[in-house]
Amino acid sequence: MAFYRCNVCNVFEYDPARGNSLTGIRPGTEPQDFPDDWRCPICSSDKTHLIPLPVPAATARHEIPCPTCGASISVSVAPLPVEVTPRYLAAWARPADDLEVYMADIHTMAATGESIMEPMRTKKPVISWDDILIKGAQIAKIPRNSTVPVNTRTVIGPRASRPLVIETPVFVTHMSYGALSAEVKIALAKGSAAAKTAIGGGEGGIFPEEKQSAYRYIFEYVPNRYSVSGENLRSSDAIEIKIGQSAEPGMGGRLPAEKVTAAIAAMRGYPEGEDILSPASFEDINNQDELKAKIRWLRDASGGRPVGVKIAAGAVEEDLEAILYAGPDFITLDGRPGATAAALKYIKAATSVPTIFALYRARKYLDGHGGKDISLVITGGLRVSSDFAKALALGADAIAIGTAALMACACQQYRMCHTGLCPVGVTTQAPELRKRLQSDISAQQLEHFLRVSTEELKDFARLTGNNDVHALGIRDLCTTSSEISGHTEIPHV
Template sequence: SIGSAMETQMKVPAFNDILVLGAQLAHFPLADDEEVSIRTVIGKDAEKPMVLETPVFVSHMSFGALSGNAKIALSKGSAMAKTAMCSGEGGALYDEMVAAYRYIYEYVPNKYSFTDEVLENSAAIEIKIGQGTKPGMGGHLPGKKVTPIIALMRGKPAGQDIHSPSRFPGIDSPEDLKGIVDMLRKRSHGLPIGVKIAAGHIEDDLEFISKSGCDFITIDGRGGATGSSPKFLRDASSVPTVYALARARKYMDEHGMKQQLIITGGLRTSRDVVKAIAMGADAVALASAPLMALGCQRYRACDSGKCPLGIATQDPELEKRLDVKKASQRVANYLNVTSEELKSFCRVTGHKDIHEMSQDDLCTIDSEIAQATGIRHA
């Protein structure tokens, strides 16, 4: 089958047809200089909550899919914005981990980098069940990207393809998932524990997760990207993020689920983020947009290992093209501007805290979105 990088090029329902309603008289906007809060706490009931100064953070992308320089630059940039950096499923790259303001370690079936040192340097742990571009299928790193250092981190031979399982061994029931959540919580001395799923059988999967006692749930919808995925599957699968978010929020509210909801998959700008939060997301994980801030020019060559910008490659000569200092500053600029724009959205809608926003602050010009999400039609 043909492999393909980035997001599907097919039309995907998105957030552009949802609009923010500015406050006027029935609700007053805030002054331009009024202080507002976008601070976000993940794992509010955990022994060690993760506090971020913004509801946006850099999502999971593995060292292997991305170069070491790209991972380190993303981590340093996110730290300058006082938000989180995620490890990705390939394990924890040390220089990336120690540069992070808050580090979210991804716990995967192959258990890469599952050590006490990594847990001590992490602020949260996320159990990866699936991702939106290849639901029901494990990850794949082509052999041309498996360098000696990546082979060492993953315990695999250099130069050979690496496949991860399509499902998590040992998770056959909600009780099994709860056992893993409890184990991770105990071993990490109280870090927030999350579960990440692709947007598919959303309500059924949420029912399964609800019994685990986890602190947060990440849902990865159609519209998100990947370093490499079978094109036939990426183009044919997963619920669009805008619908997945609405369905998840509705189910969680109706069933009294207290876990926080993180959404990812195709969100790029502050306007996407603010709409997602108003629809009920507690935070938003971003991947493609920070990559573009790094310098990605969207050649869609990620799976070739020959990214000319030095981002999605393990070729040392190509990797040298990415200046970590300059790239990290661009990532910080993007995240900081996004955060400032989120504060402006708070003011124009009359909210002192972004987490006060709701669907009352939105309307839509799309009848299908109105019917599916409950957002009022304009």
């Protein structure tokens, strides 16, 4: 089969063998058989603009040694591909079934022989922050007037020699340069800096322009040890050891080859144009004693910066027991439905504890086991100020946001992150798409979102009778969900 490229945007490419799930095209479908209303997901051109690309003949080179003298000759052999009948069963094919909801995915996996990758959060139902309500003070507790100042200053790692201090409890979580474009990384740094809050660098190493633009920078320490040096640790404001994330817990990350440009390859120390795989665990962190040693080393090497540990929400209490033994300054808990640029669809759909329950359990465990002075950062599915306020009331000290920050900058939820063809230049390395995103405008939009969210957090504090956003508590919450009230201390309405 030929490959096709849109000759308008010169970005979108179509492989008939794989189809295109984003636009509902099944594997085996040629462009001339697309629906008449089909449009390019990048530039909205019609199917007539899909032009065949030349496909070079593939050959395999084999070295064949002589069993007697050991000399070898090199032979190039043309492979014999397995032919898939175009549009197999096309006359009877159905795109979906109301009862067998997995049929389309099974067809795709059967046709391609590959797992389905999916960007962003899972589409499966998740316990919602909307099921929790905030109780406004009336007479038993008096609300505060709008003129009353409310503290939003947040200290992460208060027992560290050099705590991380930000002016709002909301900051930008770790997202790597590579998964994201340079333009949006700079926008995230500038926007968070304008709001006097922090940004996580992500697992791809330090992107200099981002770090230079940041107000407070959190270095992510990962198994591949990108950018690890004494100077980089000392010039960061905090260090976080990434053990896992909720969208793919217990698994390493993958940056697809199409996103590995020369610049990213050089920064990470890998070949250009090849997949970069991250290990699922650290070679030198295999138990709580080794974690303790690593935290101590990072604390010393950084000159006393706060050192944290990030985990996916799974065996919450068991993992916290080991982490408390190791003695970090903060803990980040990533709950369901945390997002990522690309993860295996059925892994993401079936793993991690919902953020609400994970946060409640973590706060209860820390308070009951001598961990009150360890900052608790929550992430995974929080979007707006009401979510943030409820998380603070449940016991979070700070909230890390990813998808919400990207949407504030530019993201339109095309859910194409895994393809590298993001139309608005967020999750792509294609020059034609990156130039659509203007860093300064996106930075200003993120600043506005963070400032508005912080002001609304002040409103939630005042209407519950508090003058500090960190004074919000479970007493200020109620829920319409029996499931939530049955498994937390939040009372039912």
